[in-house]
Amino acid sequence: MNSPFLLIIIPMLASMYIQWRLRSKFTEYSQIALASGLTGAEVAQKMLNENGIYDVRVLSVDGQLTDHYNPQDKTVNLSPDVYAGRSIMSAAVAAHECGHAVQHKVAYAPLQLRSAIVPFVSVSSRYLQWVLLAGILLIQTTLLPLAIGVGLFALTTLFSFITLPVEFDASKRALAWIDSRGIVTAREHEMAKDGLHWAAMTYVVAALASLGTLLYYASILFGGRNRD
Template identity: 65%
Template sequence: MGGIYLILIVTMLASGLVSWMLKSKFEKYSKIGLQSGLSGREAAEMMLADNGITDVRVISTPGKLTDHYNPADKTVNLSEYVYEGRSAAAAAVAAHEVGHAVQHAKAYTFLKFRSAMVPALSVASRYMQWILLIGVVMIQSTPIPLAVGVALFALTTLFSFITLPVEFDASKRALAWMDTKGIVTTQEHGMAKDALKWAAMTYVVAAVGSLATLLYYASMLFGRRD
């Protein structure tokens, strides 16, 4: 168990570092104007059009780094500074979210798999923590609650890892499109790539943290004494 504790601690520290780096990079790059002069909204709408997608809307959403694509109502939701921003960071984030819309339109395998897991994951996340708590308390009398909790946590961990290729692919599509259309210069490409790299790292750390936590509960389950 000592090794698992160490992984959990390292993951927590890494999560804090990645979060700080992400905010720092976006603040730095958002202050540098894009030579093409496009706003995040304009870049997103252009990328949608170039991919023949006409049924997806680009809208503004409150908050910072709250950008996301909603497949349910087919909207690319851009945070205010990305929606209105005219920087490499804003264009990169906007194009990344449109990358998800392109994945949706092209039925990208990992996105389909992840979307199919959402209903089960919603149920699992609602009850998982309580079941795990009950399982830990009752571990000496019965392993069943903890086993159920571990199974539910395994589902969330699987979801975290399936999310990784989805995120990396969306960034790849975004950067390729920006280069092809001349949206960014060579220097701006470097900034856009760096910003998306740190955004992707948040998902990597989350997946590793989820795996470490799963191993912690699994070791508790299989290491129990009858």
């Protein structure tokens, strides 16, 4: 098998495994009731309030694993199972998303950097596949479209790696807070930590997959340049 092609296949297989592990952990820890009896929404509201954040709303959104913090409209969006759930995973995920709200309040540098390049990544993602396709089709004529495509892909890869400290820091804040406030017992804390670990690993694999794909297209670009 072509070695550059492995740069895409290996991260893809790793991503499938990580997603399976995450869903497995989410299901397992979602079935274990939290000793404190709080819902995810209550955990989120409590964490926001105790961090002096009163302008962020906690909302329920459709889907599973759709939980996220939106800095534009200042909302913590929780999936139904997390919002109304009283499980270890509900508390962990809710606190994690509020960790992003805390980052926003304290102007956490990686979050600010990620937010600053979001508009550029959005535009890049919209046209990226078409630019790369044009680059492959025209490689015998000109390398310019492929070079532009590699440049745009480099931006999305950079975004993926900037996301890593943002996600790990949010989990660190979440775990420290739920532990210090007695939201979880020592046993529950370890489960929450395990669940958030697998969630964070999806971002790690996504970043590596993006890097692998970038290197794959870069190898085609420089291979074509060498033929010239």
